[in-house]
Amino acid sequence: MHDFDHWAELYLTWAAMGGADPREIAYYRRLTDTADGPVADLGIGVGRLAAELKPRIGVDVSAAMLRAARERLGDGVRLIRADLADCELPEPAALQYCGQNTLNHLRREAVRDALACAFRNALPGGRLAFEVVQPRPERQKARDGVPRLRVWDERRAVWEVTRMLDKQGLEVEMVGLLETLDELRVVDRRYFPPIRMCMLTMAEIGTWARETGWEVESAHAGFTGEPLAPGSSTAVWCLRRPA
DSSP states (O other): OOGGGGGHHHHHHHHHTTOOOHHHHHHHHHHHHTOSSOEEEETOTTSTTHHHHOOSEEEESOHHHHHHHHHHHTTSSEEEEOOTTSOOOSSOEEEEEEOTTGGGGSOHHHHHHHHHHHHHTEEEEEEEEEEEEOOOHHHHHHHTTOOEEEEEOSSEEEEEEEEESSTTSSEEEEEEEEEEEETTEEEEEEEEEEEEEEOOOHHHHHHHHHHTTOEEEEEESSTTOOBOOTTOSEEEEEEEOOO
16 A cells, blocks of 8 residues: 555545635636647645646556545546656646645656656646745744644644755655544544655756756746745646746
8 A cells, every 4th residue: 555545535535625726727828728738737646736637647656545536536547556757647748737735745756757758748838837845944843843734624634744854955754644623622633654755956856857858947945926935835837848
């Protein structure tokens, strides 16, 4: 069983409780609406973004996530179980996108391989769009081991706890927590096993993009075009394969 198989239930709960950022959906929708060919969701998970964007193809390494995606999306999306660092799409894509910090969940050495793989799967002129979390050591130190409430309603609350694994904040471990509530009292608490994340710098992404053949079309600190800097917490990249 893959680590993310254990997290499928938590991701489904989070998605059902409205954990999506409407700016994220709007950003990827603009790209899907202008894509001249097949669209692929890399790291489709439980189908949170795919339910909005209707890609033709969805890829994930977790069997449990793919089962949840199939139930959510029906038969309209071709689902493939594969590692993003070694995946062959059934047809070249005009757009591939990775939502919700998917690349941060790969091993650092596998991120470059995933960019190279996406390049091979792209049509000439095709795009790869994704968001990643960048390292911010001081902010991460302040949050180290502190539970963060991500989304909640009258019946449930979803938390995450991150722990730094190095002083530079390049590697972290994240634990999930799902609480069941009754009249705002916690009546059940379930922990989800730790998963690793690597924080990715803009220098790393820029270098790997060039090495694997991509051109950088845009790079911002958020979904609404904020300037990207090394100290930005989030980086939103759009790469293009030369025509």
